[in-house]
Amino acid sequence: MGKKFLVLALLLNCWIYQQGIAQSVVEQWGRFEVSFKHQPAKNPFVDDNLSAVFSNGNSKVKVHGFYDGNNTYIVRFMPTKTGTWTYLTSSNIPELNGKKGKFVCKPATDNNHGPVMVRNQYHFAYADSTPYYPFGTTVYSYIHQDNEHVAVALNTLAKSPFNKLRFLIFPQWQDYTKVQTPFFQFEKSKEPLPKKDTILWDYSRFDPAFFRNMEKHIDELAEKGVEADVILFHPYDEGKWGFDKMSHKTDLFYLKYIVARLSSFRNVWWSLCNEFDHFKYKSDADWDDLIATVAKEDPYHHLCSIHNDKRMFNNTNPALTHACVQGGTYVDDFGRAVIQRDAYKKPVVYDEICYEGDIVYRWGNLSAERMVYRYWQGAIAGCYAGHGETFVGKDSVLHLVWGRELRGRSPERIRFLKSIMEETGTLEQIDHFWGMNNMAKSEHGDILIYLGTEAKTEWPFVLSRDLKLPEGTKYTAEIIDTWNMTRTPVPGIFCTTKADAKGIYDNKSRTIGLPGKPYMAILLKPTR
């Protein structure tokens, strides 16, 4: 390289650094990123600040930047509408203050439908109005393994029916999970160690390598159409690293950093904590404060929830967009799942209903039949269930922890339910009355009746009065075998009577014959 060229290159480099490196075109709900080079004077995580206001017509969005290591400061932004966006930075570093720039936001392409939001109070849709039905699974240590293994888990996920993944930010140290992680959230302290095997953290310095690695995996999930339900805190530390014992100040410092990094990722959902009630060192008021912090720092208001074990969080907190509930019992019979929906008046995702598997713990040896049954119980109540798998195998590598392979028989049946829901649209339990709470009406007017474990040979055509159907409403019917994944049309058309004190009937008193097996459902579709 000639000397002149080198000088030119250095000058160009300086100019680029000063202007920031950024894209000129970004998709709607894609990610714009501008980075600036600057050598921090002291601790950039603590002492430096950087933010930017993005403008497009009447829209103005303020976002926080972050320090990414290597003398690099970054601002990320998710444009929520098309057109030209301009930005202006603010910083206590003079060289990064008052930087201007612009980019063009083009319409979204392919499988980019934007972030998922609440739709019709109890359900979900992407920002472009495409319905989203959560059919999630959990792989706790997804990001705490090497990239080769993440690729295996991602491939498993891509072939599964699951469109949401719950995973932990901090590493876990419990049965089946005792594998060291190559990355940590904070830098190790330079203080001398008080005793062997104890790690001390410098809670004022993040390790950006951890976050960059996680972000790569979140983007991979987005490519496969999988929402990333990131669990920001968890209590499964067992004294190993101490991330469950950080001060409230450190918790807030961490949350602000991760929200600055991740809120521009369209597929991110915030899950404040797994089994919050197992946390020894935080009160409900602490959680309220942490939830409020996420809501305040996230300009896009991604979905936000907190997950319980034995004690429910007060899910009426308005910053929680939906209830994320552990509890297999809630979806173990008719008329149960809807109770939480009625109480919280927001969507309920039963994200942990025990796991299909064979481990000794009672939460980890559900049969495939019961898992599928519980999914249907959730669906029929206008709620959603979540999957997890705990077959111990030869190597104790649980899907729940590492996500490598699915061995269970429930995922295919869950896919079958998903296909039915994609056809009917969202479901609402019609009637809360004892004996009539096994039927749902869909947003397209279909009626879905789930018969659960009853092995009936006949379903008498009786619908709930609460449907308020005009006399003479006509339906076609099909028999659904939810276990064998078959759909069998019933010949003829059913036509409703007037309601009496107990129900609505077929005007020719027809019934529907059934094969005397459990796990059957009936789907009625309006016809003329």
Added chain:
Amino acid sequence: MGKKFLVLALLLNCWIYQQGIAQSVVEQWGRFEVSFKHQPAKNPFVDDNLSAVFSNGNSKVKVHGFYDGNNTYIVRFMPTKTGTWTYLTSSNIPELNGKKGKFVCKPATDNNHGPVMVRNQYHFAYADSTPYYPFGTTVYSYIHQDNEHVAVALNTLAKSPFNKLRFLIFPQWQDYTKVQTPFFQFEKSKEPLPKKDTILWDYSRFDPAFFRNMEKHIDELAEKGVEADVILFHPYDEGKWGFDKMSHKTDLFYLKYIVARLSSFRNVWWSLCNEFDHFKYKSDADWDDLIATVAKEDPYHHLCSIHNDKRMFNNTNPALTHACVQGGTYVDDFGRAVIQRDAYKKPVVYDEICYEGDIVYRWGNLSAERMVYRYWQGAIAGCYAGHGETFVGKDSVLHLVWGRELRGRSPERIRFLKSIMEETGTLEQIDHFWGMNNMAKSEHGDILIYLGTEAKTEWPFVLSRDLKLPEGTKYTAEIIDTWNMTRTPVPGIFCTTKADAKGIYDNKSRTIGLPGKPYMAILLKPTR
């Protein structure tokens, strides 16, 4: 009577009127009442005000008075502590302003334990700390019949196990209830009637005769140890009187009046509305405002709730002391009733779980067995259930409406449950896990296991891990037949193992033999 004596009597009369007529000694949680004679200038309900501040040491309580007709203004007060109370009135009527007086409050006697309050977050006790277990029933038109019939209903109630009565302030006009009431809350309007059979009300003038009559009946209930759960609004008017369509201003005017009259009655509970979601003319915000008004006007903070049909009210409203829930399905299986408790984090009384009876409506033909089963399901979940009876008889005089006689077989079994709860103390469901949610721990350490409809011949001694029992904890056992009301001791003593992943067992693997009948329970009591 001599002329001199007449003059003296008149002077005395004037002096008494000026000082007010009042008691000099009142029991704790009894009712002090001072009345003043004064001829109103205009409309005393609207134009006049009267209040008083009662003081005793550091305690100061401000209460509102009310106009009681017949040129009489009254201030009532419930002293919550013993000692000498003084009072000072305020009024826009100069003759009633600045009146002073005092009385002595002596300790409560007999069955006066004070008002019922929330105890230990999910339960109840009287103000003197005596536990109170709500075992209520409903007689909607209790006060809307002549006194002879009220006496019959009261006598029925006094012989029953029920210690709480829900009844309507406004008259009801529905099936089985179409009987004219002799009393109304408001004076009839002097305006000409627009059409025959239409009553117009002067919503600026109460009819004190209605309230005096109701108060007599509330005092009679207190004497029998029955709490009066007064339903302040209801939607069952059907265009007959229009009390469901009053303006918000009239609603507030009425609430302030009735709270001024009734808050000094120790056995009053406020039930804002029955089936609030059937109200066509009020929003949830209206209800919140009405609830806040009651809470503000009632200086004693009596228990306060609102009752639903198909849609739950947001029972997290802090002015609601407990959730009063309609819904038989909530107590129709294990692990269900507790869900609302977990959501609202306050006591839950399932005050309407369908009625034992034989009417055609599906809410009114529950078997006695199912009623008792539902009571047990409520109890085992740390909640409470409520009774109602709808046998139509020859005369269509339902107990639910008039309360004359109980024909059902559930009340005696409910009394049996009540006696067990009085022995064990409050119950808490131990475990929310599927299959382990049929057991409760009592505040005295007893364990109560309810077996529901299962007709088992054996109960394997398996307790929930969540009991966290030390190994070697010893229990005696008895078998309870909840239907036949028998209690049979099991010989020997059970002694617990260490918990494994699924439960806690007897260390000799003993089981408990059962008679193969439904509705059995097992009571374990700690022993040495």
